[in-house]
Amino acid sequence: MLQTFLDSLIADGTFGAIPRDVAYAIGMVAAGAAVVFGFVLNISGVTTFVERRVWARIQSRVGPNRVGPQGILQWLADGLKLLMKEEAIPYAADATLFKLAPFVVTIGFITAFVAIPFSSALIVADLNLGILYITSMTSLVVVGIMIAGWASNNKWALIGGIRAAAQIVSYEIPAALSIFTVILITGTLSTQGIIQQQGWGPWDWFIFHSPFTFIGFFVTFVALLAEGNRTPFDLPEAESELVAGFVTEYSGARYLFFFLVEWGNLYIIGAILVTLFLGGWQAPHITDSVVGMNILQALTFIVKSYLFVILMMWIRATLPRVRVDQLMTTCWKYLLPISFVNFMGTALWVMIWPQGFRFAEIVLTAMGFGLVGYFLYRVAFHLRRSGAQITLSPLS
Amino acid sequence: MFFQFANVLVFVALAMGLVALMTGLSWLLRPHNPEPGKMSTYECGEPPTGGAWINFNIRFYLVALVFVIFDVEVAFIAPVTVVFRDWVEQGNGLFAYGEIAIFLAILFVGLIYVWAKGDLEWVKRVGSSDEDSPDMREAA
Numbered sequence: 001m002l003q004t005f006l007d008s009l010i011a012d013g014t015f016g017a018i019p020r021d022v023a024y025a026i027g028m029v030a031a032g033a034a035v036v037f038g039f040v041l042n043i044s045g046v047t048t049f050v051e052r053r054v055w056a057r058i059q060s061r062v063g064p065n066r067v068g069p070q071g072i073l074q075w076l077a078d079g080l081k082l083l084m085k086e087e088a089i090p091y092a093a094d095a096t097l098f099k100l101a102p103f104v105v106t107i108g109f110i111t112a113f114v115a116i117p118f119s120s121a122l123i124v125a126d127l128n129l130g131i132l133y134i135t136s137m138t139s140l141v142v143v144g145i146m147i148a149g150w151a152s153n154n155k156w157a158l159i160g161g162i163r164a165a166a167q168i169v170s171y172e173i174p175a176a177l178s179i180f181t182v183i184l185i186t187g188t189l190s191t192q193g194i195i196q197q198q199g200w201g202p203w204d205w206f207i208f209h210s211p212f213t214f215i216g217f218f219v220t221f222v223a224l225l226a227e228g229n230r231t232p233f234d235l236p237e238a239e240s241e242l243v244a245g246f247v248t249e250y251s252g253a254r255y256l257f258f259f260l261v262e263w264g265n266l267y268i269i270g271a272i273l274v275t276l277f278l279g280g281w282q283a284p285h286i287t288d289s290v291v292g293m294n295i296l297q298a299l300t301f302i303v304k305s306y307l308f309v310i311l312m313m314w315i316r317a318t319l320p321r322v323r324v325d326q327l328m329t330t331c332w333k334y335l336l337p338i339s340f341v342n343f344m345g346t347a348l349w350v351m352i353w354p355q356g357f358r359f360a361e362i363v364l365t366a367m368g369f370g371l372v373g374y375f376l377y378r379v380a381f382h383l384r385r386s387g388a389q390i391t392l393s394p395l396s
Numbered sequence: 397m398f399f400q401f402a403n404v405l406v407f408v409a410l411a412m413g414l415v416a417l418m419t420g421l422s423w424l425l426r427p428h429n430p431e432p433g434k435m436s437t438y439e440c441g442e443p444p445t446g447g448a449w450i451n452f453n454i455r456f457y458l459v460a461l462v463f464v465i466f467d468v469e470v471a472f473i474a475p476v477t478v479v480f481r482d483w484v485e486q487g488n489g490l491f492a493y494g495e496i497a498i499f500l501a502i503l504f505v506g507l508i509y510v511w512a513k514g515d516l517e518w519v520k521r522v523g524s525s526d527e528d529s530p531d532m533r534e535a536a
Contacts, residue, residue: 036407036414085422090436107408114407155448169467184477243438253423257418324518328459337504340504351490
């Protein structure tokens, strides 16, 4: 926790004669800058590169591999290129709102990282609103997207912006109801509180807590995919129909921010899912050293979240885009009733077994691993049968 | 708690500073050669016909209306979910469950009503005419 850390620094006299509030402010800005410049920007940038490489492997191509070893610096080159591009704001556009939109989008994205935990000690602020705060802050992105779509005064951008608004607000409801199933179990909204009630073993994760949370996990995943404008729900920027959707008129540095937010959001989606359902940073207690445990926890959390990022890339490379009527049907006619039933079911489960029902947890864990195992077996079977010349090494 | 939420303020300032810094840096680095053709609205290379600030498909407003109702529901259910566990531990679980059930049932009836009225269909047939309604043919 940042506050206890700063308190200890002040007690040690590191800040000298500086008043306590000023010392707090310095510490907060330093920690914030470290998180934003040290993690948020890098994870978004690296994700764009990883995504291009993953798609390339899936499509039997090579992908970017020229800038730096294996092309790892491609994202920096892309960012620099975008910074140096001439920017064209159409004369017909509303220039003030046009320039405002990247600010709103970036605020909605970066502020979510305040409550995202990395380990038991590494969190900027353990807000008591926790998960509710994250979902509401990421919803701010849709305001920026709508401003961008409207201010461009371009038909493609307008259609993209309105579609994004309709899609994100619709999927907000199943997502929130499924997130609340976990809150029913924990009784707290704080992200650290939710993680502390889970364990490192899969049988202690909330995804396997009851059949309802098991289904709730998939509902949350689909709803968050739609909220992040990811394939198969990327209608707002469907490039085959809408040119580039709400970013059609954007270029240069302002385009860079929409790009950054979209790919950075993947990590936030992964982090929300891991926090709520997959045990967060919980790692087996193998060392008594606090620093060692925190490093292990941070690694666990980031690896788990990044597995979801890679899963989302895989989905994007595999599935076609849905139509707008299918999108709305999925949300209102399937996910919403399912999440209603889930919510009431979990409430009933918590009422009957307030401490959890061990037998159900173990059966569900076995079932979950069985599903993953069967899936991998089928993948291996088809690979063998097609006789494809496939190498799984990402560097080849 | 003030400390925790001050962090949010710091992050908002950092986000705004980041955007301002990058666009400012880009302003220094990039060329400026505006000309009417470049600054015209993009419409696949054709000269744009009319503006885009027009009346839009009514479907989206219906989605917004339904959303507002259910989002208010989500906002009201949030405090109840947080205290539900405490109520169960105090032995008032059935009472709390009943209240949540009644609240959600009323909303569920609303969902069924909207569904039955056909407002969840993206392409809604109006009356008995075979022709598609005009607002449907506009890009949706």
